[in-house]
Amino acid sequence: MKEDLIALTHTGDEYGKYLNAVVPPVFLNSLHVFETFEEYSQVDIFEEDQFVYGRSSNPTIHILERKIAQLEHGARAAVFSSGMAACTAAIMGVCSSGSHIICMKDVYQPVKRFLNQVCIPRFKMQVTYVTGADLEEIEKAVRPDTALMILESPATFVFRVIDLEAVTAIAKKHGIKTYIDNTCLTPIYQKPLELGVDIVMHTMSKYIGGHSDIIGGVLVSKDEGLMRKIIGEMREWLGGVLGPMEGWLAIRGLRTLHARLEQHQRTAMEIAAYLEKQDKVRKVNYTGLESHPQRDIIKKQQSGHTSLMSFELDTSPEKAVEFINKLHYFGKGCSWGGFESLALCPLYKAGQEELDFLGVGRGLIRLYCGLEGTENLLEDLDKAFLSL
């Protein structure tokens, strides 16, 4: 944690380079020019401070990538124009036509859509979906042509976790690369590369940006060769690089990430405990609760909890919608990770199979606790409960 705080606040400062400015500038340039053609020709974009063209590298972006590589204990990070641009570049970077992928059932939904609607029909890949909780099921899903495992922990909706050390041990035994979406916990509360994962993805549109004002993503790995390939091929050719302005805003977001998360966590702990005490609440899903069925795994691999949770009311799905509509500070909208609280019924239109897998009803409510203060949010919830 000590090192994390320095990475968040000061890595990349190099005051002397930027006229002693305390904040490095945003380099809004698409190219760099040289005195001679030879100097231009010799640039190696993988070396420190070597820049030619903005799609390959940019000084502001480079500071951000150094910070994230340091936070995740990776050799190198690469930022993208969105979390999905990062995710799809990782899949395309690791897999080939015909590859087999093992993917957890409750990963971020657009990832499954990319697999089902592009990778399978257009690139002839094959995907086996697993729960992630059953190690035997994962071992059985392994095939000689399995190239990648796609993981997320905790996963959306009911915040199930996967035992990352156990799952990556299976993958390593069979020479399979592992990828995880670590957005929910940020590099502060979980370090998957230390637990054996090969590639970590974050969307910076959530806690890292932190102010609901950017879309961006990042990949990071200890495998320098793999990252060079992703930067030099997949990001270079698919072209989804992050813009310098968004990069600068992400750097600004990182400076306060730890302080914000501590506050988010404190609020979420109180709200989860409050919800558990309500007669009309059937079940609360939050990694910070002692009642979480996988608390032993959580204690082993997470060093904190965020402010996303879900719960079910003892009423109909229609009543659950009425309940969230009564909330004032919890805006009704997707996304999360900013300063503003949010509430949704994310499975309102889900199919029965998905509901059965998650073991919940259509009325599941997802809460994201922002920075409006615990008291204000509790008052808001109180009013909604009184109206039930």
Ligand SMILES: *Cc1c(COP(=O)(O)O)cnc(C)c1O
């Ligand atoms: C929002 C989100 C994404 C996608 O990120 P974008 O930047 O919107 O592409 C991926 N994973 C999780 C867990 C998310 O919440």
